[in-house]
Amino acid sequence: MKIAILPGDGIGPEIVAEAVRVLRALELPLEMETAPVGGAAYEAHGHPLPESTLKLAQAADAVLFGAVGDWKYDKLERPLRPEQAILGLRKHLGLFANLRPAICYPQLTHASSLKPELVAGLDILIVRELTGDIYFGQPRGRRTAPDGAFAGAPEAFDTMRYSRPEIERIAHVAFQAARKRGKKVTSVDKANVLETFQFWKDVVTEVHAQYPDVQLEHMYVDNAAMQLVKAPKAFDVIVTGNMFGDILSDEAAMLTGSIGMLPSASLDANNKGLYEPSHGSAPDIAGKGVANPLATILSAAMMLRYSLAQPEAADRIERAVQAVLAAGLRTGDIWSEGTTRVGTREMGDAVVAAITGKTITKS
Ligand code: IPM
Ligand code: MG
Numbered sequence: 001m002k003i004a005i006l007p008g009d010g011i012g013p014e015i016v017a018e019a020v021r022v023l024r025a026l027e028l029p030l031e032m033e034t035a036p037v038g039g040a041a042y043e044a045h046g047h048p049l050p051e052s053t054l055k056l057a058q059a060a061d062a063v064l065f066g067a068v069g070d071w072k073y074d075k076l077e078r079p080l081r082p083e084q085a086i087l088g089l090r091k092h093l094g095l096f097a098n099l100r101p102a103i104c105y106p107q108l109t110h111a112s113s114l115k116p117e118l119v120a121g122l123d124i125l126i127v128r129e130l131t132g133d134i135y136f137g138q139p140r141g142r143r144t145a146p147d148g149a150f151a152g153a154p155e156a157f158d159t160m161r162y163s164r165p166e167i168e169r170i171a172h173v174a175f176q177a178a179r180k181r182g183k184k185v186t187s188v189d190k191a192n193v194l195e196t197f198q199f200w201k202d203v204v205t206e207v208h209a210q211y212p213d214v215q216l217e218h219m220y221v222d223n224a225a226m227q228l229v230k231a232p233k234a235f236d237v238i239v240t241g242n243m244f245g246d247i248l249s250d251e252a253a254m255l256t257g258s259i260g261m262l263p264s265a266s267l268d269a270n271n272k273g274l275y276e277p278s279h280g281s282a283p284d285i286a287g288k289g290v291a292n293p294l295a296t297i298l299s300a301a302m303m304l305r306y307s308l309a310q311p312e313a314a315d316r317i318e319r320a321v322q323a324v325l326a327a328g329l330r331t332g333d334i335w336s337e338g339t340t341r342v343g344t345r346e347m348g349d350a351v352v353a354a355i356t357g358k359t360i361t362k363s
Pocket of ligand 1: 246
């Protein structure tokens with residue numbers, strides 16, 4: 001099993017290093033090869049997604065990704081910015097299905113900004129379409145406004161669009177995921193205003209006919225944003241487009257109070273995937289050894305489950321993470337009174353120890 005390891009920028013290298021140690025501790029026949037991506041790749045090769053990195057990712061069975069981005073690259077022209085690497089990987093690898101679980105761990109209920117009773121036991125899965133919508137729609141750009149009240153003025157524009165097959169395939173992913181969980185899908189749209197999302201709603205409704213055992217509800221995106229902070233436990237699986245999914249998945253992650261804990265998977269039609277933590281590159285704490293590696297470690301578990309057909313190894317990692325939390329170990333982002341604050345490396349050590357059966361030390 002070949003894994004491309006793309007650590008990226010900011011805290012990426014630190015957290016990915018711990019996930020790699022955890023993977024090694026499993027003693028599976030995993031072949032891991034590392035390549036630069038994002039700002040790190042721009043520094044080394046003049047491009048955020050060099051040909052060599054893309055080739056490695058294409059040849060691998062799965063990709064473990066850290067994070068990309070740093071304010072210092074904000075002034076680069078758009079095609080050279082670190083974020084283009086992740087967008088390029090999604091497009092070139094056809095990673096259309098982004099699974100973002102938002103789970104509130106019992107030990108971390110107090111870390112949420114919502115009242116504990118609203119989030120205790122929270123377990124939502126956001127299924128975000130990842131290769132269509134306004135993110136990739138053409139044409140886009142700048143021009144002189146051709147008509148309207150501001151004709152002649154400089155303007156910028158993007159194109160929101162979805163084709164039927166794109167909506168169908170992501171709807172299938174959502175309904176199939178719901179079947180294995182709470183059997184409810186909330187399709188989030190803006191059908192009251194946008195053609196694209198009236199079409200989305202129509203197609204999701206059609207696909208639903210094949211899943212009579214799953215309940216489907218439709219919700220406008222503004223209401224969904226509100227319901228997520230009002231009664232988040234009413235959701236099971238949320239399926240939505242690329243841009244709404246970008247926004248709602250950050251909101252949902254924050255409900256859990258621990259974005260540092262949340263993994264994500266981006267899958268193609270054959271379950272090849274890219275796995276990354278839901279948080280970003282956090283340049284402000286990079287290199288300090290304080291970042292939480294658990295989201296990346298849990299992303300490695302998702303990788304074993306979805307792309308490498310190693311569900312037992314995935315379980316071992318997830319049980320080890322539960323064990324270190326139960327033992328009271330916390331990085332700064334999830335620390336609270338009465339628990340033991342540890343750094344990135346110590347957290348990785350503890351997970352490795354839990355996997356290999358050695359005792360966890362609370363130093
Ligand atoms: C995400 C990120 C990306 C996105 C950026 C970095 C391009 O916010 O994965 O949610 O907008 O998809
Ligand atoms: Mg985002």
